[in-house]
Amino acid sequence: MASLMDRLAAGEILVGDGAMGTLLMQRGLKPGECPERWNLDRPEILVDIARLYADAGADIVETNTFGGSPLKLAQYDLDFRTEEINVRAVRAAREGVDDRVLVAASCGPTGRMLKPYGDVDSEEVYAAFERQLRTVIAEGVDAVCIETMTDLTEATLAIRAARSLSSTTPVLATMTFDSTPRGFFTVMGVTIEQAVEGLLEAGADVVGSNCGNGIDNMVRIAEEFRKHTSCPLIIQSNAGLPRIENGLAVYTETPDFMAERADRMLDLGVNIVGGCCGTTPAHITAIRRVVNKHRSS
């Protein structure tokens, strides 16, 4: 299979996968439970989810390692099992996709804030990312996907850790922005322009945005990203903001609605389109259809 960067360079538009957490919750993940714990206890479910997304038409399937850095796992007293948790996640995803599609290692925030406004040193955060990423890169993932970042410094620490471990593994880096009357900012106050500059400078190959408050905002975010860079872009949107019905989160954006907006993003020159919270294999199938149509038009 051609590498991620070769396929992007050849002009191919790739489809990402949908939500992991949403599917885990559908399968009984309890509130407060560590999602990555299932890599140890219920790997067959992760194999199944990877298979569902590959079947749905994703070109890239992510591992269940969003919270797989030891700093994050420490919240559940699982940091001593960092290697095992990350290795098992990669193997489960590989088994599920059965060499049909690329496997990217998900890497989310540590959940801790950096000094001076938080309580951790950048050395400690860097070491945490390095320990997680060393494991997944040694397992041979096809890419690393650093995502849902709001602090640019934290994002760049993860990118640099990945880069120091491998010069060839593609690094995808996405941040999460809120819409304000003054424009888009992350919770930590990072603008899209700053994100583009900082992420690329740290060594990311593909930049963009994930999660967020619905795909209409994401179209605008994509547009602004494209204004600031010609490098490959990835957008993975939530299926809207959840509404509560009978105590359960219901994401309101349908596969068809999201696929229609995804089509606009392709017009803007986005290179990888996938989903985040609330998106399902049905959303990915709909996006796949739009990408195929876009390709032939």
Place this chain on the structure above:
Amino acid sequence: MDILQQLSEQLQKGNAEQVAALTKEAISTRLDTRAILDDGLIAGMAVVGERFKVHEIFLPDVLLAARAMYAGLDLLKPLMIKEGIPTIGKVVIGTVRGDLHDIGKNLVGIMLKGAGFDVIDLGKDVPPEKFVDTAVSEEADIIGLSALLTTTMPVMQKVVDLARERGIYGRTRIIVGGAPLSAEYARRIGADAYCFDGIKAVECVKGFVGTR
């Protein structure tokens, strides 16, 4: 510029060392403790809150300002106790059981402290009993509940029910906040108010304390 104005400005910049030094200086020149608190620290935090609300500054700036505020508050606390200056109210806050998200809750705590309230922060993953037990033993005016997850929101109902059982419901007001919440949800579980953010929480708590 007078010293309290300087104090407010250094607090807004998040300069903890300067805030501590200026607070000491203000105390040593025998400025009224209440004035140092109101016109220095609380005034500075109010500006921070306003600028945060309109997205001129962001979370890191607020956290740094809060740290500076605590540097001043720690010096004033002993004087306030000695002089018998009452706080305007006592609030028990925390993120509900099963939920480990505390950025929003911490912000609410900062804004409430910055407005002069006595805040008891129980942290995250707090069981319902602990909220109510603490509210009873501390004679709190308000319980503030936070949840980021749709799956942990129902714990809030348990806190309300427990407050009713223990007879503090109505006297100790219950406010709720967090991304998946709404005013409608607050009403449905019997909470006294839904607060969209820390600034709303301050308004709300002031209103409740003032109406007693």
